[in-house]
Structure formats: structure tokens, C-alpha cells
Amino acid sequence: MGVGIxxxxxxxxxxxxxTLQDINLHIxxxxxxxxxxPSGCGxxxxxxxxxxxxxxxxxxxxxxTVRIGDLDIYEDAKPVQIRRRVGMVFQRPNPFPTMSIYDNxxxxxxxxxxxxxxxxxxxxxxxxKNSALWEEVKDDLKKKSGASLSGGQQQRLCxxxxxxxxxxxxxxxxxxxxxxxxxxxxxxxxxxxxxxxxTIVIVTHNMQQAARVAEKTGFFLNGRMVxxxxxxxxxxxxxxxxxxDYITGRFG
Amino acid sequence: MRSERKVxxxxxxxxxxxxxxxAVLSTVLVVAPLVAIFVYLIYxxxxxxxxxFFTKIPKxxxxxxxxxxxxxxxxxxxxxxxxxxxxxxxIGGGIFLAEFGRGTKLANAIRFTADVLNGVPSIVMGVAAxxxxxxxxxxxxxxxxxFSAFSGGVALGIMMIPTVCRTTEExxxxxxxxxxxxxxxxGVPNWRSVLSITVKTASPGIITGCMxxxxxxxxxxxxxxxxxxxxxxxSTSLNEPIAALPLQIYxxxxxxxxxxxxxxxxxxxxxxxxxxxxxxxxxxxTSRGVLKGAS
Numbered sequence: 032m033g034v035g036i037x038x039x040x041x042x043x044x045x046x047x048x049x050t051l052q053d054i055n056l057h058i059x060x061x062x063x064x065x066x067x068x069p070s071g072c073g074x075x076x077x078x079x080x081x082x083x084x085x086x087x088x089x090x091x092x093x094x095x096t097v098r099i100g101d102l103d104i105y106e107d108a109k110p111v112q113i114r115r116r117v118g119m120v121f122q123r124p125n126p127f128p129t130m131s132i133y134d135n136x137x138x139x140x141x142x143x144x145x146x147x148x149x150x151x152x153x154x155x156x157x158x159x160k161n162s163a164l165w166e167e168v169k170d171d172l173k174k175k176s177g178a179s180l181s182g183g184q185q186q187r188l189c190x191x192x193x194x195x196x197x198x199x200x201x202x203x204x205x206x207x208x209x210x211x212x213x214x215x216x217x218x219x220x221x222x223x224x225x226x227x228x229x230t231i232v233i234v235t236h237n238m239q240q241a242a243r244v245a246e247k248t249g250f251f252l253n254g255r256m257v258x259x260x261x262x263x264x265x266x267x268x269x270x271x272x273x274x275x276d277y278i279t280g281r282f283g
Numbered sequence: 284m285r286s287e288r289k290v291x292x293x294x295x296x297x298x299x300x301x302x303x304x305x306a307v308l309s310t311v312l313v314v315a316p317l318v319a320i321f322v323y324l325i326y327x328x329x330x331x332x333x334x335x336f337f338t339k340i341p342k343x344x345x346x347x348x349x350x351x352x353x354x355x356x357x358x359x360x361x362x363x364x365x366x367x368x369x370x371x372x373x374i375g376g377g378i379f380l381a382e383f384g385r386g387t388k389l390a391n392a393i394r395f396t397a398d399v400l401n402g403v404p405s406i407v408m409g410v411a412a413x414x415x416x417x418x419x420x421x422x423x424x425x426x427x428x429x430f431s432a433f434s435g436g437v438a439l440g441i442m443m444i445p446t447v448c449r450t451t452e453e454x455x456x457x458x459x460x461x462x463x464x465x466x467x468x469x470g471v472p473n474w475r476s477v478l479s480i481t482v483k484t485a486s487p488g489i490i491t492g493c494m495x496x497x498x499x500x501x502x503x504x505x506x507x508x509x510x511x512x513x514x515x516x517x518s519t520s521l522n523e524p525i526a527a528l529p530l531q532i533y534x535x536x537x538x539x540x541x542x543x544x545x546x547x548x549x550x551x552x553x554x555x556x557x558x559x560x561x562x563x564x565x566x567x568x569t570s571r572g573v574l575k576g577a578s
Contacts, residue, residue, distance in 0.1 A: 114470035121461060
């Protein structure tokens with residue numbers, strides 16, 4: 032089951048560049064939350080702070096509190112533990128090029144020392160079914176490399192890989208921006224399906240996509256969160272002038 | 284207007300043809316020396332190849348016949364020792380440079396040292412191994428105090444380190460960052476991600492680097508002159524002087540006997556064939572593991 036995320040006074044830097052400033056919000060459990068905003072507004076940095084990927088860059092720094100369920104991720108746990116509970120899907124599909132489809136999905140478990148074959152088989156099948164890829168690949172799970180799939184299939188493979196470690200939260204950083212419209216709509220259908228089991232945070236450039244998949248939407252601008260509300264409200268009756276300008280296409 | 288366009292089109296076609304011709308010519312010039320050497324070695328050496336060459340040890344001076352079986356085995360022993368030293372240290376260093384020490388002073392120092400080491404003449408490597416192992420009666424290293432296969436292997440092993448180290452680093456840096464991020468985002472610890480994902484992804488290139496270093500030291504003579512020394516008899520002991528193909532070729536090539544000259548040619552041919560075979564075998568074995576469709 033998904034859990035809620037509580038963000039309190041989050042600040043982030045790359046070197047001297049203050050990329051996130053005083054972010055406060057509550058992301059509800061078992062819903063999709065979309066983050067929109069122009070390029071460089073900090074929305075990607077924000078999701079990377081939710082699984083502590085931000086700090087893998089040596090010049091990056093974070094302050095503030097992020098609580099996922101009951102866990103204060105910057106106080107109570109190591110990054111490795113957080114990342115097993117918070118899965119992530121990247122903008123460009125990034126399957127492990129040397130691994131088969133099966134090994135790609137099982138990689139998170141295998142690399143953490145999990146070896147029971149029967150359980151692995153089950154998890155791989157369930158994850159691929161959850162990511163709507165099973166029917167397309169079930170015949171050459173171990174024969175084909177993950178890199179031999181099409182772009183859209185690769186992205187669903189990456190989703191399956193993230194689901195296999197059984198996270199509570201799924202972060203998606205522009206998961207469909209490198210894909211064609213058909214693959215995009217498959218990913219969106221998938222987000223709809225997955226909401227019942229996971230808390231989903233999706234960064235997107237595509238405002239229609241936010242409107243289609245998310246219950247809540249946050250608008251980021253210049254490292255600050257301008258407005259956070261129900262998606263319906265953001266797109267029909269935003270409280271902030273800047274949000275309105277952005278969604279009506281006046282800038283960005 | 285029209286005729287002018289025609290002229291330009293002719294010029295373009297001609298330039299294109301000239302560029303293609305130059306490229307083909309360069310390719311021929313690159314391949315020609317290798318082919319020439321190979322053909323000449325076959326011409327000079329193939330007639331002296333016989334079963335005896337691969338099964339017998341050298342005859343005493345002046346007697347005809349005999350072979351280089353001990354030198355072939357000796358080269359194998361020396362290369363096993365040098366690979367056991369050079370490949371792990373080189374790969375380890377390369378991993379450190381690319382994954383853990385990026386941008387640190389230590390990494391810069393190691394990179395600089397490796398580049399300098401790469402330029403050190405091979406005879407100096409031999410002198411170093413001589414001073415460290417052969418000459419002292421007591422040292423922190425084993426098999427000290429006399430000429431030995433071990434000292435020759437160490438000299439060759441140190442020569443392998445910089446090539447292996449720098450190619451490993453370069454191959455690892457070519458692995459896209461997205462692959463590293465994918466592993467980290469799954470909650471895989473960094474060291475595990477480096478060993479199981481990054482190194483594995485770069486492994487074809489790393490293996491090529493190892494093979495390059497291996498092929499380079501396989502033909503080295505100078506570092507062995509006063510370390511492995513050479514041996515007219517059978518020996519596989521690390522503690523004793525050992526024969527090696529390049530050494531044996533050197534000794535026979537400068538000897539006054541025609542028969543030994545012929546054996547030297549045959550030895551050179553065998554050395555090249557063995558190196559090519561070893562490289563091809565490793566490439567074949569390692570390429571089979573890669574799945575079809577992987578880019």
C-alpha cells in the first residue's frame with residue numbers, strides 16, 4: 032500500500048545555486064500527484080529529494096524534513112533503505128544493457144542478495160503484469176536483452192523493475208517525454224492502474240497529462256512551489272496569477 | 284545557372300571519390316605492415332616448424348634439430364604470473380579512478396603515475412625487477428636472490444598495469460550515468476552497483492584493454508634478460524630461471540648457426556600465432572555471454 036508524504040521546509044542546492052526554496056506540501060497516499068512547471072523550476076530536483084538521489088551529486092545539499100509514512104528519510108534511515116521504499120522511473124528509459132528482461136526486473140532484488148528462484152520468478156511475472164508488459168515479453172524473458180525492446184516497452188520494463196522491489200511510493204520524472212503518443216497513453220493507463228497500490232508522484236511537462244492522470248497538482252516556478260491544489264482547481268480556477276499565466280500558455 | 288550547377292556537381296563527385304580513395308589507401312597502409320610481417324614470417328619460419336619444435340627442448344650449441352617446447356611453456360608461465368599481477372591491480376586502479384576517486388587529488392596522482400609508467404622503457408622495468416627481486420639476498424618479496432620466473436613475471440606484470448588501468452577507467456567513464464542512477468534508485472549500495480552493473484556493462488572494453496596489455500608484454504624481451512634469464516632445459520618453477528619465446532628468439536637470432544636462425548624465425552611465427560589465438564579465444568568466449576540485441 033502507498034503512504035503519504037509530508038514535506039516541511041525543504042531547501043536544496045546545487046553548489047551555490049539554490050534550486051529549491053522552502054517547499055511545504057502534503058502528498059496524499061494512493062493518489063497520483065503531478066508536478067508541473069517550466070524547465071529548470073526545480074520539480075525534478077524535488078522528486079530526487081524524495082528518494083535521496085539528489086545527494087548522489089557531490090556538490091548537492093539538502094535541508095528540511097521529508098516524512099514518508101512515519102519515516103523521516105533524512106533522519107531515521109540510510110539512502111539505500113529509502114530507495115527500496117521509494118521507486119523511481121527516469122525520463123529516458125534506462126534498462127541495464129547487459130541484462131535480460133528477466134534479470135532487469137529481478138535486478139533490484141538480486142543485487143540486494145535475494146536468491147530464491149521460485150519467489151523471484153513470481154515477482155518478475157507479477158511486476159511485468161503490473162506494468163502491462165507481460166504479454167509482450169513472456170516468451171523471451173531470458174533470451175532477449177532489455178535494450179532490445181522498443182522505447183515504450185523499455186520504459187514499462189523500468190516501471191516493472193521499480194515495482195519488483197515492492198516500494199510504497201513511485202516517483203516518475205517525465206516518464207513519457209521521450210515516448211511516442213501510443214506508448215505515452217499506455218504509461219498513463221498504467222499510472223491509473225497503479226494508483227490503487229502506490230503513491231505516485233509524476234513530474235511532467237505536459238499539462239494535459241497532468242490533467243488526465245493526477246488528483247493533485249503542484250505548480251513550481253523558479254525553485255518555489257507557487258500553488259498546490261486539486262488538479263481540477265489548478266486547471267479551471269487557479270488562485271495564483273502566475274499559475275493561470277502558465278496553464279493558459281502565456282509563458283513557459 | 285544550370286551549367287554552373289552541373290560543374291559543381293561534377294566537382295562534388297570528384298571530391299567524394301578522392302576522399303573515399305584516400306580512406307581506402309590509408310586502410311591498406313595500416314593493414315599492409317601486419318600482412319607483410321606475417322607473410323615474411325611464414326615464408327622464413329613455416330618450413331622449420333615440425334612436431335619437434337613443439338615437443339623438444341633446444342639441442343646443445345652446434346647440434347641441429349631440437350625445439351622450443353620449454354620456451355612456449357615458459358612464456359605461458361610468465362604471462363600467467365604477469366596477468367595475475369597486472370590485471371587485478373590495473374582493473375582495481377581503473378575502477379578507483381572512474382568510480383570512487385573522481386576529481387580527488389589521489390586519483391590525479393594515480394592517473395599521472397600510470398601515464399608515466401606507460402612511457403617507461405621496458406628495459407628499465409627489467410632493471411627495477413632485478414633490483415627488487417633478483418639482486419637482494421633478502422626482500423619482502425618471495426623468490427629473491429637469484430634469476431627466476433617470478434621476477435620476470437613481476438617485470439611484465441608491472442608493464443601491464445598502466446594499460447589495463449587507463450583503459451578500464453576510460454571504458455567505465457563511457458557507461459552512461461543513467462545506468463548508475465538506475466541501480467542506485469533501486470536501493471543498491473554504491474559498491475555493489477559499481478561491481479555488478481557499471482563494470483559489467485563496460486566489461487567488453489575492459490577485456491579488450493587486458494588483451495592489449497597481454498599481447499604487448501607477450502613479445503617483450505628486454506625486461507626478461509636479467510630477470511627470467513632464459514633456460515635451455517625444462518622448468519616450470521617460479522623459483523628458477525625460465526625460458527621464454529622472445530628470449531629464445533633473441534638468443535638464436537644472434538647465434539652463428541643457420542639452423543638456429545631458422546628456429547628463431549619459426550619461434551617468431553609461433554609467438555605471433557599464439558598471441559593472435561589467445562586474443563581471439565578470449566574475445567570469442569567473452570562475446571558469447573552477451574545477449575543478442577544488446578547495444
